[in-house]
Amino acid sequence: MATRREIKSEAVARVDAERAARRERKAELEAMTPEDRKVAKAEDKQRAKDAEKAAKAERKERRSTMTRGERREDKRRERVYRKVSHRPRRAVGWGVTGVAVVAIGALAAPWVSDLTRLTSMEFDTETAEGVAARENAAVVSENVADEGIVLLKNEDAVLPLAEPRINVFSFESFNLRLGGGGSGGSNLSTAPTLYEAMDQVGVEYNSELYATMEDAGAESVSGSSNGFVQIVGSLVGGDESAEPEPDYLTDDVLAQAQEFSDTAMIVVGNDGVEGSDMTAEQLRLVDNQIALLDVVTEHFDDVVVVVNSGNQMELGFLDEYPQIKSALWIGTPGPQGAVSLAKVLNGDVNPSGHLTDTYAYDVTSAPSTETFGDFTYDNADRGFLNYNEGIYVGYRYYETRYVDDEAGYDAAVQYPFGHGLSYTDFTWDAADPVVTDEEISVDVDVTNDGDVAGKDVVQVYFSAPYTPGGIEKSAIELAGYAKTSMLEPGDSETVTVTFDTRDMASWDSENGGGYLLEAGDYVISVSNDVHDAVAEFTTEVGEDVRYDTDADTGESLENRFEYAEGDLTYLSRDDWEGTYPDADDMDFTASDEVLERMDPTIEPAEGEAPTTGADNGLMFADLEGLDYDDPAWDLFLDQLTLDEQIQIFSQGAYLTAEVERLGVPSAVLLDSPAGLNSLFSSIEAASYPTEIVIASTWNDDLAYAVGESVGTEANAYDVQGWYAPGMNLHRSAFGGRDFEYYSEDPVISGQMAAGMVNGAQDQGVLTFIKHFALNDQEVNARTGLNVFVDEQAFREVYLQPFEIAVKDSDPTGAMSSFINIGGSWAGGNEQLLQEVLRGEWGFDGVVSTDAVLGGWMDPALAVRNGNDLMLAPFAHTTIDATEEAYDEDPVGVGEGLRDRVHTALYAVLSTSATD
Template sequence: MFEYFKKRKTKKKEILQRVREDKAKRKERKQEIASLPESERKAEIESDKLLRKEQKQQRKEELKSLRRKERKVAKKEAKMYKKLKNRPRRFTGWSIFAAMLLIIGVTFGPTVTSIVENVTGKHITIDTTSEEAIKAREAADVVSEEIANEGLVLLKNENNSLPLADKKINVFGSTAYSFKYGGGGSGSSDQTRAVNLFDALENAGIEYNRELDDYYKGLPELEEVTGNSDTGIVQVIKGMLGSGDEEAGEPDVSDEALTQAKEFSENAMIVVQNEAVEASDVSKDELELSDEMYDLVKKTAENFNNVTIVVNAGNTLELGFVEEFPSIQSVIWTGTPGPFGTNALAKALSGELNPSGRITDTYAYDVESSPASENFGDYQYENLDKSYLNYEEGIYVGYRFYETFYQGNEEGYNQTVQFPFGSGLSYTTFDWEVVNEQLDNESIELQVEVTNTGDVAGKEVVQVYYSPPYTPGGIEKSAINLATFAKTRLLEPGESEELTITHDIRDMASYDMENENYILENGTYEIKLGKNVHEIDSTLDFELSEDIVYETDMDTGTEYKNRFTQSENDLTVLSRNDLEGTYPSDQDDSKVASDKIIERVQGHDFNDDVEMPTTGAENGIELEDLQGLDYDDSLWDEFLDQLTVDQMIDYVSEAAYHTKEIDEHGIPNTVLMDGPAGFNYFFEQFEAGAYPTEIVIASTWNEDLAYEMGESIGQEANAYGIHGWYAPALNIHRSPRGGRNFEYMSEDPVLNGMIGSGMAKGAQEQDVTVFMKHFIMNEQETNARSGMLVWSNEQAMREIHLRPFEMTVKNAEVTGAMSSFSFIDGKWANPELLNGVLRNEWGFEGVVSSDAVFGFMEAPQAVTSGNDLMLDILSAPKQKQLLEEAYDEHPEAITVGLRDSVHNALYATLKTHIFNQ
């Protein structure tokens, strides 16, 4: 063992030296190019780009020519090289504590008191022990199990190997004893009621090999785990410390145990999984099988005729290995399915449950084969103390890339994509028939009769896509896009259901950056009914004879305009007109921030040209007097006139997991809680309903079930005394490596928007403030908490990243949002985002809270830009001081900003159950 680590250390040193030498060469080459005349510079850059592509292809060919063992070694070295090249700066040991103190500017006195109150939750009072609370939790468990049942996805089932014929199974691997019920961080949930895998098998009437179970339990390497015992903050700190960098070993199975298992049954099952936690992204290595796990799979597959692989992961794993072994007959995806996900898995194995879920991401053979992977990781400016991230993939995220890039190249597609977006099988079969269609300039309406033609009851998902007309060199358009979907009820054999599926044709419009509007260009729109994005059942043509231009928002009448171009940060964004020539590469980045970027990041405009509002008036109005009034009712002004500047400063600064009471005006204390998979407090565990993570909720493709979850959360909130919910999380799976992919839903904005709207509406209708998050572009954990500049273009931002939030605002009428850590278009708390888009364009009325505050997030900028509350755990006194100093310099701007922020927060509070009679 010592020799192994010694060799690894030596190899690591060698590769690190190579990394340094290569970095030095690249720097020298960049300086060389920079010194050339502008007319020659572009040609040299293109020449270098072409050379890198050729070298990459050459390396691929060289790898193919190697033997498997040599190829493994070469791939390991390549991974180590890439990891060392892109490794982020990490905090270690006491340095994390010291760094946090520096970031937040902790001082003695009131700051320490504030920290203690926030961490201990002194200001947060909830009751989880009442009869009402217990009933709400019991109801939550029912919904949780329904979601796990419907979110289960059957990806492969050769020879109808499932359900199991003899109801006996051998469970191999240590991973069966550390089943992942959820993820880590604010998206974690209470797993104290989690059912372990073996109990679940027994519950479903499946006999598992107890001798094999005893063998594994007797191994010294094995530590039995059910659920997570760490609080959210501990999980996050572990993520920041990089505790998951090294591969976990997988104990070998002895020949004796293997022989006994073969005598027990020909059925075998292995659980494959990955660790994921907030504050740390996932390496490519973690999305592949470790060598030890591959050896276990190989040994099992060579000794058993019917092997089932269970994918227990919130990130997209590489599953190409399942095609290497004919005996791997079935693959089931559970995701991170909550405390009762093992029950769902066991019932699917036994046949009691017929899987009806669909995956929400593309499963590619290589998780880094998408363009977004080229700009994912640690990127730092050389002349600015900021990290950055270029979204050069534009609109081509997930399946939008694969379906467009490989259009007309089926062989290339099949070599790249293993399971297309939306894939999922059933134990039965279904026929679809479009019995009626109405396609006009307002909407697409299809009536689809779905018939169960098999022998078992089941549910079916009808996915509707569209392919718009595309002009080379014109507006960017994906070859295919999800429009909407619907799911049947449980259909018995021979039973039919007629689904009416509708979507506005406006939803198929593209954003035209040149003319600053949305447009449906004339031509043929192919409306496609698909089993998944690549397997199309039928196609209808919708002809549009002339362009339809949308210049204003249909709900508010606000005129569209480009809002995110002020930085003038040049990107080479992927274009369908030249997919190979514009394919992203982080080697093309300019790591030097322009003067314009530096000025934009460091500057902030305070609008002093406003009238100073009245403060401290004695009008005798209490908050409850405003209940039911419109946001802009004149009585609000009279009420807000009563607040002093100090009261408003306290209110917006001390808003971590609660808002403060102001007794003299009838303003109550409110309680605000994480998280997307069930209520939790970042610093302390408490008993609450626990649900599957959002990726599993989305994999149900069931809006009604998403609504039921939101409704259940809302009922718990009423029972516990919680008034705001930091959820749902609507960000995109931009890359399989995203540390919070388990907490987010999918790679598609429409799926996110439909499921997210359902969750939000269910909770909102129980009089709970729903804080949809993280608004916007919070798809990477590396550097997120240091204030990362995210660059994209307006079309991608509107069509991909803003879309699920827009749908949730308009469909669920949410009264809360949480802004992201990201600097959007060069600004944290970007006013064009929070006021221009969210409030003015979309008509949002309510409160915006920050995410957990770090040093770059300052209250004066926030309250004058549309961010109302500071979720400040550790430095609220510093925020107060900053506001007081800003008030001395900009009294009108700060007072108006504070007043708007308090107005927004109290308007949302009035709509919570705290004021219900």
């Protein structure tokens, strides 16, 4: 089997040859007459199409005779080739858009005006309230990092350290990745380094080894980069680890280290940044890291590895070196993450985090990775993505694929979803579940039988009966969870996990939609993780139960996204091999129906346009305390001119439009889930662990504390809204913003989001749950991306976290995504925003777009179909487009504008902007 370096070298040589051929052909074309050149280009284009078609057929034929391992290596070669050949395209999106916009802004007055408006925001962060808010935030951040660290393995009880002395190897240790980059990042410039943190908590590190690494080039750098700069840097930068060859570790250096301590520690990790995704290579150790492991394990029998990544890495090396006794996952743990890590090392903190993703030995073994990446149509300037894996995302795949094959499971999965160890031992006594038609409740007595205090996590799962050829079902699904309080040795606590009986039902696409709880035996598992049950109970459902209406709103449930399914084969547990996704089977030609959804024809509405510019003597403050449907709102809305309505709708980015004559104030809306952040203005704000670490605490109270802390700080800075939390899923390990999202599982994602939303909104701050929906990949997202998914997977996996958050926290806002669902943009999608979000779920808040970066984010669609604010940093183009749409359809756009402005102003009225 070829090495990574050999495969990459082959790809580079192949791409170089192709580029040389293109340059040669370009010279030949330039030497032709214009008429001949035109004919030659047409012939070249046809030859290229024919060649690609032939190559595709040849690849398919070749792979049909290969073993699975040979097919995987062949596909790996193609992925590496595509990555190398498409590398220049990584700058498409934020990078090109940002550079182009800034360049144009320097020349054109409208662009300058828009940019000046955004950069004019100023924040007084040095008030007593602001200082106190940041001090409290530091405590909250440290509490989250304490509970979010996951103990992956701990043979021979190497941790906590028997003596607080340790050799720290690796250049990576000088710059822990405490957060992600982009709008989801935060200011980490004042965060202590790992070495400063160890000094702080009393863990002695080998200062001579530290000096040796410094002399070899290791250095700590500030984490204060602007989010926009981080995005652009990720798009055009490299992806290699900072680790050099370990030749600086001479025999003398290693002898001194052995004398200093018997224990060594190595940090490995990678960066996630908005705008670009990971590759499999980035989730594996590079050669220099492997060389470092070789050297360290040769000289030390007790080695600790710290995994510092917001994405699932391949960690098989933890099993390959017997000297690696302990491993800690710290994710991207925020400004106090280094302190929390140091406290875990010396035993001041007993780790109680659990993974929220499955860690497979091979990240490409997940079926979702087969169709993850850069795919664009031949007949349209847009990317597309097929979710052929259906519901089988994360553990839903591994637990189902290997349900009767424990050896196969052990070979595929290293650490299951929910895995996490402790420095103490717990025993559980689970009572029989109490089952009714409405809910299921499980009591579990948890006792600390060990020697140190600690917290434990009780996870409850269900397994539904499956009929081959019937509705697809995961072999097991998370139903709920609970975390204990701190239990001293010998102490016990009873925790209760409750969930709705209908949560075990499955979406029934074949019969028009709605949920079906099929008759049969259901297994309720009380578990340490998704794969290891402590107790199991069986409950019988005597007959099919159909749920055709929403449990909370009573609205009808039906298929609404059949058009998004496309002409695809979806993975089925009834035929794993025959339905397994294959990128070679993708159709790169958009159908006529898809092309029409990408550019829909809108018939003008009949009737009279709404009243504008009336004089009814009302000011905005007169609406204070009135219901949304109060008649006074109609009188007030009549007073707004058309221009004012278009400005309110179009200027929704970070600083909403003011209407001074009517007393309508601006509201300030800022990113990010890891702390208040502005891409355009300077703000000194607190930072928090990223959402993956928050979720890894499995502690809803800590999620609430984060939201509460952000809300308190927002009030101190006169900030009214928060673009958070991020709620998309870890469809694969490759997602560039996986650090910014909670999990591969919708239940823990929804519950954690609800906690954060409740915390912030209890402080009167608008929250925007995002990105609604299917924004699970960065590549092509900002240049238009059509996603195809079957409705069952859409409902049960990708929409469920949003549904949980809407119903458990009543968020005041939502942010629609860049994504085109089956070709129909989410921000102008009637089924998504009006029928499901506002209809089925009863959401009554304000909807904003994500940053308006492309023509597919059409304000004419948004205004008609329920998207209230356009997050357009350069709003004059959206204003122009909305004016044009109004001229073409004054009734339809006029009525839509009135509804959009009504919703947006109702939200603003609930904030401190009116104080």
